[in-house]
Amino acid sequence: MKPIAISCGEPAGIGPEIAATAWKRLRGEIPLLWLGDPRHLPEKTRWQAVSGASEAARVSATALPVLARDFGAPAVPGRPDPTHAQGVIDAIRDGVDLVRDGHCAALCTAPIHKAALIDGAGFAHPGHTEFLADLAGVEEVVMMLACTALRVVPTTIHLPLSEVPARLTPELLEATIRITRDALIRDFGIAAPRLAIAGLNPHAGEDGKMGGEEIAMISPLLDGMRAEGFDLAGPLSADTMFHAAARATYDAAICMYHDQALIPIKTIDFSGGVNVTLGLPFIRTSPDHGTAFGIAGKGLADPSSMIAAIRMAADMAQARATR
Numbered sequence: 001m002k003p004i005a006i007s008c009g010e011p012a013g014i015g016p017e018i019a020a021t022a023w024k025r026l027r028g029e030i031p032l033l034w035l036g037d038p039r040h041l042p043e044k045t046r047w048q049a050v051s052g053a054s055e056a057a058r059v060s061a062t063a064l065p066v067l068a069r070d071f072g073a074p075a076v077p078g079r080p081d082p083t084h085a086q087g088v089i090d091a092i093r094d095g096v097d098l099v100r101d102g103h104c105a106a107l108c109t110a111p112i113h114k115a116a117l118i119d120g121a122g123f124a125h126p127g128h129t130e131f132l133a134d135l136a137g138v139e140e141v142v143m144m145l146a147c148t149a150l151r152v153v154p155t156t157i158h159l160p161l162s163e164v165p166a167r168l169t170p171e172l173l174e175a176t177i178r179i180t181r182d183a184l185i186r187d188f189g190i191a192a193p194r195l196a197i198a199g200l201n202p203h204a205g206e207d208g209k210m211g212g213e214e215i216a217m218i219s220p221l222l223d224g225m226r227a228e229g230f231d232l233a234g235p236l237s238a239d240t241m242f243h244a245a246a247r248a249t250y251d252a253a254i255c256m257y258h259d260q261a262l263i264p265i266k267t268i269d270f271s272g273g274v275n276v277t278l279g280l281p282f283i284r285t286s287p288d289h290g291t292a293f294g295i296a297g298k299g300l301a302d303p304s305s306m307i308a309a310i311r312m313a314a315d316m317a318q319a320r321a322t323r
C-alpha cells in the first residue's frame, strides 16, 4: 500500500516521539512517511531521508522514512519555539499535497500547539480541521472522534462557549448530520447509521423551561430529516446519552459543542480515541490528544492513540481502494 503521511506537529511536544514509536510497532505492516525536521525525532530513532512516497514505501520496513525540512533549530521538549511555526504548517501542507496527488494513502497529523502557530506564523485557523477544509476548498467539514465504544461529533468546534448558540444554525446542524451519515456508510461500513442528537441545554431544554434551541431549531430540523429517511434520536439530554446502554442504541452522537462531545470519549478511552475529519476529499486522522508538553522528551508518551489513528487511516484507505 501507499504510505500514510505523518505531519510532525509541534516539535516541542510528544508528536515526534509517538511517531517514532508508532513506526517501530507498525513497520512491515503499514508504510509511513514522516514530514518534518529529523533533528526533532528522538536521538535513537532509526530514520532515513527519502525523496518521496515511493522511496518511503520501499524503506519503511527498515527505517522511518523522512521527507526532511529544515526548521532552523533543534527543539526543546516542553518549550515551543515560534521559529518552528512555519515549518509545522508547511509539513501539514506537504502532507495534503502528497495525499491529494495520490502519492500517499492518507494524512495522519501529530498534535500542534495552536497558540505557537498563531504567535510564530500568524496561523489563521483554530485547528487542523479548519485549516484542512481551507486547503481543500471545502465549506463544511466535520470533526469526529472515534473509539471502539463510541463515536462523537461536535457540531460547533473550536469556539468560545459564549459564541455557540449564535453559531449553532439549522444549516450547520443539517450539514453535520448529512456529512456524518455519509461517512459512516462510506468509511465505516454502517449501512443504515443511527444517530443520536444531543440537546444544547440541560435536560435538552426541559420542554422550553431551560432554553429554547431544542424547540425552536433542533426538533423541527430532526423531524424534517426523519421524513427524508434519516434514523435520528433526539434531541436528547447530553448527560444521560453516553452510558453503556445508551451508547448501544446509536452509531454516532452528534453533539452541539466541543466539550459536550470530547469529554465523554476522552473519559471512556483516552488512549484509543482517534480524531478523523469527515467531508474532506482525502483521508485525515489524528490522535485524540494534544502536545502533552509536561511529558515531552521523557519517554512517557503513550503511542496508542497515534497507532490507532494510523491504523484507522490505513483501514479507510483500504476500504476506499477496494470499493
Ligand SMILES: NC(=O)C1=CN([C@@H]2O[C@H](COP(=O)(O)OP(=O)(O)OC[C@H]3O[C@@H](n4cnc5c(N)ncnc54)[C@H](O)[C@@H]3O)[C@@H](O)[C@H]2O)C=CC1
Pocket (backbone or CB within 6 Å): 014, 018, 110, 111, 112, 113, 114, 115, 128, 275, 286, 287, 288, 289, 290, 291, 292, 293, 294, 295, 300, 301, 302, 303, 304, 305
Ligand atoms: N490535533 C491537535 O493538534 C490537538 C492539539 N491540542 C493542543 O495540545 C495542547 C495541549 O493541550 P491539552 O489540553 O493540555 O491536552 P493534552 O492532550 O496535550 O494533555 C492532557 C493530559 O494528557 C496527557 N497526555 C496527552 N497525551 C498523552 C499521551 N500520548 N501519553 C500519555 N499522556 C498523555 C498530558 O500529559 C496531560 O496530562 C494545546 O495547545 C492544544 O490546542 C489538543 C488536542 C488535539
Ligand SMILES: NCC(=O)COP(=O)(O)O
Pocket (backbone or CB within 6 Å): 126, 127, 128, 129, 130, 262, 275, 286
Ligand atoms: N480538541 C480537539 C482538537 O483540538 C483537535 O483539533 P484539530 O487540530 O484536529 O482540528
